[in-house]
Amino acid sequence: MIEVKGISKSFSGIKAVDNLDAVIQEGAVFGLIGTNGAGKSTFLRMVCGVLKPDEGTILVDGKPIFETPESKQKMFYISDEQYFFANANPIDMKRYYERVYPEFDGERFLELLKRFGLQGGRKINTFSKGMKKQLSVILGICANTKYLLCDETFDGLDPVMRQAVKGIFIKEIEERGMTPIVASHNLRELEDICDHVGLLHRGGILLSRDLEDMKLNIHKLQCVWKNPEDIEAIKQQVEVVKVEQRGSLMTITIKGSVDRIEKAVEEKEPLFYELLPLSLEEIFISETEVAGYDIKNIIL
Numbered sequence: 001m002i003e004v005k006g007i008s009k010s011f012s013g014i015k016a017v018d019n020l021d022a023v024i025q026e027g028a029v030f031g032l033i034g035t036n037g038a039g040k041s042t043f044l045r046m047v048c049g050v051l052k053p054d055e056g057t058i059l060v061d062g063k064p065i066f067e068t069p070e071s072k073q074k075m076f077y078i079s080d081e082q083y084f085f086a087n088a089n090p091i092d093m094k095r096y097y098e099r100v101y102p103e104f105d106g107e108r109f110l111e112l113l114k115r116f117g118l119q120g121g122r123k124i125n126t127f128s129k130g131m132k133k134q135l136s137v138i139l140g141i142c143a144n145t146k147y148l149l150c151d152e153t154f155d156g157l158d159p160v161m162r163q164a165v166k167g168i169f170i171k172e173i174e175e176r177g178m179t180p181i182v183a184s185h186n187l188r189e190l191e192d193i194c195d196h197v198g199l200l201h202r203g204g205i206l207l208s209r210d211l212e213d214m215k216l217n218i219h220k221l222q223c224v225w226k227n228p229e230d231i232e233a234i235k236q237q238v239e240v241v242k243v244e245q246r247g248s249l250m251t252i253t254i255k256g257s258v259d260r261i262e263k264a265v266e267e268k269e270p271l272f273y274e275l276l277p278l279s280l281e282e283i284f285i286s287e288t289e290v291a292g293y294d295i296k297n298i299i300l
Contacts, residue, residue: 001026002047002147002181007056008203009042016042018203019056024181024196026146027173031190031211032183033284034200040183041080043200044149047181048075060147073101074146078136078153084124090135091120094142103144112138116164129156137165141172148172150182154189166193191280199284207284214283219261221252223273230268237264241286253278253286 002024009017017039024030034040045051047058049065049072057064060071084093090113098104113120116134124132133156140148148169154162170193172178184190190197198208218241225231231243231250239255254261258275265273278286 001061002179003057003059004047005057005059007043007046007053007058009039009046009051009054015203017046017053020200020204022198022205022208024179026179027177028179028195029169029173029193030179030181031194031197032181032200033185033187033190033197034183035185038200039203040200041151044077044151044181044183048072048077048147048149050077075149076101076140076143076145076147077149078140078151080152080155082132082136084132084135087123087125089121089123090118093124093135093139094120097139097143101143101145105142105144109138109142112142116161130158130161133157134161134165137168141168144176146177146179148178148180150180152184153182154184154186162189169193187281187284188279197280197284211280215277217257218253218255218278218283218286219258220276220278220282221254221261221265221273222276223250223252223265224248224271225250226269226271230270233268234264253282 002022004020004022004024007017007020008015020039020043032040032043042051046053047060047065049068052066058066060068060074063071065071065075085096094104094106094109098106110120113135116138118127118131118135118138124135127135133153137150137153140150154165157165169178169180173180182190182194194211196208196210197214199206231240231252234240234252234254238261240252241255242253244251261275
């Protein structure tokens, strides 16, 4: 488990991360959402021990990450701008990481290179952006670390490769309990893989929620009432977040369990109603609007 307590980091007087708290559980995919400049990369670099916070503490399995080399060996960081040695090829990088990470699986590395169609002897500086991202992911997976930190890892991958990488992540989680931490500016990119999502804005976390709990607790209700005033009675029984109306059709974002919502609605005998799940983007829009933020101006 990773415990982040009150960390802050500034560069030349500019606060990149400001008094941030977070808990990342083992064996779950933690998604960190935020625009460019929100502090995602700085946060990840502190979590993996590359940067030391100006304030606060980061504990990995109970030990401070920056001061503990064995804790750093539990981390593999895939940066947004990958670094490879000059004129190196994938086999050169394999040899390097075999020295850094004792559990590095060389045989699997060669197998994944072949599966992804990457040539082990070809110089990496001739690879496309997507190919470099694929190589970084393969190196990260084969390092066999407990935690895999990914900064905009899916950016630059085509849809087929994105699904392939997500499939590998899921397999690693199931088979050896790997914990991926995935930072992105794209909500839709993380919706089908994350267990827990945090929204980072201006160096602090606006919102941190378990994704399944969020989906179970908030719904979209579409209905046509016999009496338009019935919505006021509904508001007395459940938490109504937002109401939109087009003609006689009313769309309501509403919090609560399905049973409680259905009971409240059916008591008013509407002409029509149906409960629909919300997308991750719709959930975050609703949650942040309640907190006084307009996510549409924060996340594209």
